[in-house]
Amino acid sequence: MHVFVTGASGWIGSATVTELINAGHRVTGLARSDTAADRVAALGATVLRGTIDDPELLRSAAAAADGVVHLGYNHDFTRMAAAAATDRAAIEALGAGLDGTGRPLLIASGVFGVAPGKVLTEQDAPAGQGHPRQENAQVALTFADRGGRPLIARFAPTVHGTGDYGFTRMLAQTAKTKGVSAYVGDGATRWPAVHVKDAAALVRLAVEEAPAGTILHAIAEEGIRSRDIAEAIGRGLAVPVRSIPAGEADEHFGWLGRVFATDAPASSEATRRLLGWKPTHPTLLEDLAADHYYA
Incomplete structure (x- = not known):
């Protein structure tokens, strides 16, 4: 084609x-x-x-x-x-x-x-x-x-990998700048990746x-908890991890705070059945254990 x-x-x-x-x-x-x-x-x-x-x-x-x-x-x-x-x-x-x-x-x-x-x-x-x-x-x-x-x-x-300059990179940069890796509330909201x-x-x-x-x-x-993402970034940067109230999310993250605080799990079961698609590359937390998000 x-x-x-x-x-x-x-x-x-x-x-x-x-x-x-x-x-x-x-x-x-x-x-x-x-x-x-x-x-x-x-x-x-x-x-x-x-x-x-x-x-x-x-x-x-x-x-x-x-x-x-x-x-x-x-x-x-x-x-x-x-x-x-x-x-x-x-x-x-x-x-x-x-x-x-x-x-x-x-x-x-x-x-x-x-x-x-x-x-x-x-x-x-x-x-x-x-x-x-x-x-x-x-x-x-x-x-x-x-x-x-x-x-x-x-x-x-979160479409992640080496060279990612999207939301995950922005979360890592925020944690690096502020010296703390944060999540909103109890950190139970989920991000697909x-x-x-x-x-x-x-x-x-x-x-x-x-x-x-x-x-x-x-x-x-389908959905990785925002707390797990924050903890992975904290480990990668060797900075503390803490919860922040929802009312402080905009101040800490900027506009990204509202996105990070959104619970948005999503399934791909039908897609996999239809096309035989089988993801084989690193997970988000595996990627966050590498160095490329913190350079």
Whole structure:
């Protein structure tokens, strides 16, 4: 297959490009800068210069491909509405390029805000609440009615591994700066997790095999207690570990405090059955026992 990937130079994107190429697929990766272009080329992919806010470019690139993986997103939390609007326009353009072809369009989404208060499963439809990407995922699913093959991959909030610069890295940096590794309340809230290479393998399997309208969970671990995460970071940095009240979470962690204090367990049982996906890479706590989060 010839797969067009947005966000190809990013954390999950670069792992996905490598996974696709290693499986024998040809990849074109979108790159918005010289640095991103160099990274995409180094992975062995063809570079397409451009940005996700160019609908005509996206439509044309999708039409020329055998499938699309849309991972590009602006994660500036101060501009959530604008980022979601850009994402929706990009999804609509990519979908238009694949109309009537039966070719896959995989959209990245997340697990927060879909089904609060329960273990999230693939059967729980996007609820249009919480993060606005949930609404965009709902839009993508309608492309099945136009002869496309839309797929929604809900990623764990913690996609970890060497080189991770996401939530787990931020927690480690906060602990390093403040000299204490903290958790909120009793630390019983749970974070799902997946290693970045396992996530990339799931994306490849989905593009190759998953039927239209499938919701998939890139979840290797249903939920690790926030206290266990904090204790692992404390050991890695040799700093004390303590609980902080919920009312102090924003002061200690910034906006990340609300995320870390959210209980969001998620299952991937249906995904594993459908695709035969078997995560094999280190767990989150195994990764936190290594040095790369503390350098």
